[in-house]
Amino acid sequence: MPVQLDRARLRELMAREEQRFVRTHPRSGELFEQGKRNLLAGVPMPWMTEWAGPYPVFVREAQGAHFVDVDGIEYVDFCLGDTGAMTGHSPEPAVKAIAEQATKGITLMLPTEDSIWVGAEMERRFGLPYWQFCLTATDANRFTIRLARAISGRPKIVTYSWCYHGSVDETIAINVDGATVARPGNVGPPVPPEVTTRSIEWNDVEALEAALAPGDVACVLAEPALTNIGIVPPEPGYHEALRELTRRYGTFLVIDETHTICAGPGGATRAWGLQPDFLTIGKPLASGVPAACYGMTEEVAQRVQAYMETLPSTDVGGVGGTLSGNALSLAAMRATLEQVLTDEAFERMIALGERWAEGVRGAIERHDLPWTIQRIGCRAEYWFVERTPRNGAEAAASDDHELARFCHLYALNRGILLTPFHNMALMSPATTEADVDLHTQVFDEMCAELVG
Numbered sequence: 001m002p003v004q005l006d007r008a009r010l011r012e013l014m015a016r017e018e019q020r021f022v023r024t025h026p027r028s029g030e031l032f033e034q035g036k037r038n039l040l041a042g043v044p045m046p047w048m049t050e051w052a053g054p055y056p057v058f059v060r061e062a063q064g065a066h067f068v069d070v071d072g073i074e075y076v077d078f079c080l081g082d083t084g085a086m087t088g089h090s091p092e093p094a095v096k097a098i099a100e101q102a103t104k105g106i107t108l109m110l111p112t113e114d115s116i117w118v119g120a121e122m123e124r125r126f127g128l129p130y131w132q133f134c135l136t137a138t139d140a141n142r143f144t145i146r147l148a149r150a151i152s153g154r155p156k157i158v159t160y161s162w163c164y165h166g167s168v169d170e171t172i173a174i175n176v177d178g179a180t181v182a183r184p185g186n187v188g189p190p191v192p193p194e195v196t197t198r199s200i201e202w203n204d205v206e207a208l209e210a211a212l213a214p215g216d217v218a219c220v221l222a223e224p225a226l227t228n229i230g231i232v233p234p235e236p237g238y239h240e241a242l243r244e245l246t247r248r249y250g251t252f253l254v255i256d257e258t259h260t261i262c263a264g265p266g267g268a269t270r271a272w273g274l275q276p277d278f279l280t281i282g283k284p285l286a287s288g289v290p291a292a293c294y295g296m297t298e299e300v301a302q303r304v305q306a307y308m309e310t311l312p313s314t315d316v317g318g319v320g321g322t323l324s325g326n327a328l329s330l331a332a333m334r335a336t337l338e339q340v341l342t343d344e345a346f347e348r349m350i351a352l353g354e355r356w357a358e359g360v361r362g363a364i365e366r367h368d369l370p371w372t373i374q375r376i377g378c379r380a381e382y383w384f385v386e387r388t389p390r391n392g393a394e395a396a397a398s399d400d401h402e403l404a405r406f407c408h409l410y411a412l413n414r415g416i417l418l419t420p421f422h423n424m425a426l427m428s429p430a431t432t433e434a435d436v437d438l439h440t441q442v443f444d445e446m447c448a449e450l451v452g
C-alpha cells in the first residue's frame with residue numbers, strides 16, 4: 001500500500017523550510033522590500049512572486065547550468081528560465097556573436113545574411129521550407145493564428161483545455177462539461193473565449209472531430225504533448241487522428257514546439273514524424289535573447305503570398321513588430337543553432353534527462369510514494385499521482401499546490417532550482433551528471449522526511 005501523506009507534518013516541515021529560507025537569504029529579502037517602492041508587488045513581473053519561498057531569490061550572476069544569488073548561494077538551475085535558457089546561461093558562442101553584432105548594428109528594419117542561414121537550418125531541423133521571425137513564442141503563435149484565419153477565411157481556432165501558448169487571447173480557455181469558458185485568472189480578456197475558440201480535451205478524438213465538423217475552424221493549435229499542466233503525452237494514434245481529421249475538414253495544423261524542442265534538435269516534429277502546416281517556436285532559440293519564428297509548408301506559403309498580394313500593404317497591424325527579425329536576435333540564433341543546441345548537445349542532454357528521471361523514480365519506489373514521472377527528451381517532471389493524467393482536466397485535478405511548494409522550497413534551500421508551476425527539470429548542454437545526482441540525493445532525502 002502506498003503511504004498517505006500526513007498533512008500536519010507537511011505543514012510543520014514547510015514552516016521549518018520557510019524559516020531556513022529567510023535566515024539564509026537576507027539580501028534577497030532586502031531587495032524585495034526595496035523593490036516594492038517602484039515595482040508592482042516588488043518584482044518586474046507579477047509571476048515572479050509565485051516561487052515557493054516568501055520572496056524570490058535575486059540573482060547576482062549565472063553561467064552554464066548554475067547561478068549565484070545576491071546572498072552568495074550557488075544553485076544548480078534546472079528551471080533554465082523555463083526553457084529560455086535551455087542553452088545554459090550565457091553560452092560562449094552566443095555571447096561572442098551577440099557582442100560582435102552589438103558593435104555592428106542591433107536593429108535596422110533590413111535583413112542581414114544570418115537570416116538566410118537560420119532559415120535553411122530551420123528547414124533542416126523541422127522539415128518546413130518557409131520561415132518568418134519575431135521576438136517571442138507568443139508572437140509566433142499570434143501571427144500564425146492571424147495567417148491561418150486570413151488564408152482559410154474561417155473565424156475559429158481549436159485549442160486544448162489547460163494548454164498554454166503564451167499570452168495569446170484565443171488560447172486562454174478551458175473546457176468545462178463540453179463548453180469553452182475563460183480560464184480562471186486570465187486578466188482582461190477582450191471577448192468571451194467561445195467567440196474565438198473551441199477548447200477540447202487532449203487525447204479525445206471524438207471531441208476533436210465534433211469541433212472541426214462545422215467547417216469554421218481555421219487551425220488547431222497544439223503542442224506535441226501538453227507541457228504546461230505537467231507533461232501529458234499523446235496516446236498512441238492521437239497525432240495520426242489529429243493530422244487526418246484536420247486534413248479532412250480543411251483545417252490547418254499548427255504545432256507549437258516552444259517546449260517540446262526538448263525532444264531533440266528538430267523537436268517532437270522530427271522525433272515523432274509529425275506533419276504540421278505551420279510550426280511555431282521561441283524561447284531558447286537565441287540563448288535567451290528575444291527571438292522566435294514560425295515556419296510553414298510550401299502550399300501554405302503560396303497561399304499566404306497570394307493573400308498578401310491582395311492587401312494594400314503587407315499588413316497594417318496583426319502580423320508585425322518593429323524589432324522582429326532584428327540583426328542581433330538573428331546573429332544570436334545562428335550561433336545558438338550552429339554551436340550550442342547542436343545534435344551532439346541533444347544526445348548528452350537527453351541522457352541526463354534519463355538519469356534525472358531514473359533518480360527520481362528510484363526514490364519514489366524506495367519510499368513507496370504514489371507518484372509517477374514523465375519525460376520528453378531532456379525535460380522531466382514528477383506527478384503526485386500514480387498514473388499520468390490523460391488530459392488537461394485530469395492534470396489540473398491532480399494538482400497539489402501545498403506539496404509542490406514544499407518540494408520546490410526544499411530543493412531551493414539545498415541549492416537546486418526547479419521550474420515553478422511544475423515539478424519540472426530541464427537539462428542544458430552545460431548540465432553535468434554531478435548536478436543531476438545532487439538533485440537525486442536531495443529528492444531522496446525529502447521523500448524520507450515526508451514519509452517520516
Ligand SMILES: Cc1ncc(COP(=O)(O)O)c(C=O)c1O
Pocket residue numbers: 136137138139141164165166167223228256257258259282283
Ligand atoms: C508551449 C508554449 N508556447 C508559447 C509560449 C509563450 O512563450 P513566451 O512567453 O516566451 O512568448 C509558452 C510559454 O511558456 C509555451 O509554453
